[in-house]
Amino acid sequence: MTEPRPHALFSFGTLLDPKVQHALFGRAVPTTPAILPGHATRPLRITDPAVIATSGTGVHLTLARKYGAAIEGGVLRLSERELAAADAYEVADYARRRVVLGDGEVAWAYLDAEPLRAAARIVVVGDSIAYGRCDPQGGWAGQLAAAHIAADEVEHRVFNLAIPGSTLAQVAEQTPGLLGPRLPDTLLLAAGINDSAQTATGEDGLAGLTAHLDSLAATALRHGARLVVVGPLWLDEGRTGDFGGLCFTTARAQRLREHLAGWCTERYVDFLDLWEVLEGRPELLVDGLHPGPEGHKELYRQISG
Incomplete structure (x- = not known):
């Protein structure tokens, strides 16, 4: 042997x-x-x-x-x-x-052990929640950018490249071409609930997650960046309704959360779990899915430590 x-x-x-x-x-x-x-x-x-x-x-x-x-x-x-x-x-x-x-x-x-405490140049990728939808101040990512840059205006940068509606498959495909000019040392992947959605035709967004995550991890490593995965948020299932043919449930969002946490543990990747920040607090969600300004403030407090 x-x-x-x-x-x-x-x-x-x-x-x-x-x-x-x-x-x-x-x-x-x-x-x-x-x-x-x-x-x-x-x-x-x-x-x-x-x-x-x-x-x-x-x-x-x-x-x-x-x-x-x-x-x-x-x-x-x-x-x-x-x-x-x-x-x-x-x-x-x-x-x-x-x-x-x-x-x-x-x-x-x-x-x-605190990945953002050690970071200088952060790239954020993800969906509408990371983009800051429903918050005129740019959501938790906007608050992170303001505080991070204020701490060191010479060395610190934050590039929010999140695109509303994105899934991990789309982020994995788009991210490699975006990182080079920005010289990131930290890739903050906001894995939102779009991957937990099920379509009217039965398509399962949870399929293929490991391959997409592995691709993003390899992309981050090629650029010398530390991958940090931000987990999905709790959702108010009774208010989500139908979002363009997409069905969101708490159980499926939990499955996404568990998959992400397990993948991060196995690959020694940082995982920021945001689930409990908004759990049972529907007043912080505008439509059952997207946090409003107060919700984003709570998320920023958790992310910033």
């Missing part, structure tokens, strides 16, 4: 320390020099006593996005068991995600 292919893990901090490696893996791990483009570092205070005891310091570094910057580090080749030990060592402030190194290799890296 052949040995499983080792996991490539990029590190720029304490995991490169032989003392930490011996404590975690029982050996010193050979490393290959590597560069992670599009990133800078910032300090992160650690409070976990076990992590401090292993690393010898209460201040570690975490990654933030910065166009034109790069981090020098090394790639460790780890077994499944060793990668699990590295996961256990990293505190909850970090999340293991895929990145593209300077030589084109795809590797794991521990990024900020």
Whole structure:
């Protein structure tokens, strides 16, 4: 039986320390020099006593996005068991995600667990809810853009490319040609309820979701962007009626939510669950589907953390 292919893990901090490696893996791990483009570092205070005891310091570094910057580090080749030990060592402030190194290799890296806190250039794709329908202020995406750009008018950008009526199939087809000129480091995919709709002819929008999501994940990775999936909203089924031949139900929207959450967990992709924000609050929905201004304010609070 052949040995499983080792996991490539990029590190720029304490995991490169032989003392930490011996404590975690029982050996010193050979490393290959590597560069992670599009990133800078910032300090992160650690409070976990076990992590401090292993690393010898209460201040570690975490990654933030910065166009034109790069981090020098090394790639460790780890077994499944060793990668699990590295996961256990990293505190909850970090999340293991895929990145593209300077030589084109795809590797794991521990990024900020709050994806938008680490972002600089954000592209939003999705449907009418992400577009901001029913809110003159541009919805939650408009509020995100205002706050994000105000925090750093030089480095921060938000491009809202959501199109009303879009499904994940259409977003997956359209997005690759849109990202290049915008130099995104974060792709915020608002997976709205259009994919949960069932047509009068019985077409099932839930079919093929995995393929569309995989395509979008590959697109994001090619551009060095972190994919963040925003889940669907709760809907007031008694008021949705017929939207141009489309039928929306709470049960089908829940199925979409569960599919997205499961896919994100399996692929180590960030999932922002918005379902409970509006659940049981029909007054925040204009027509049973689309949030009004107050609903979008609540969604923004959840998304911004």
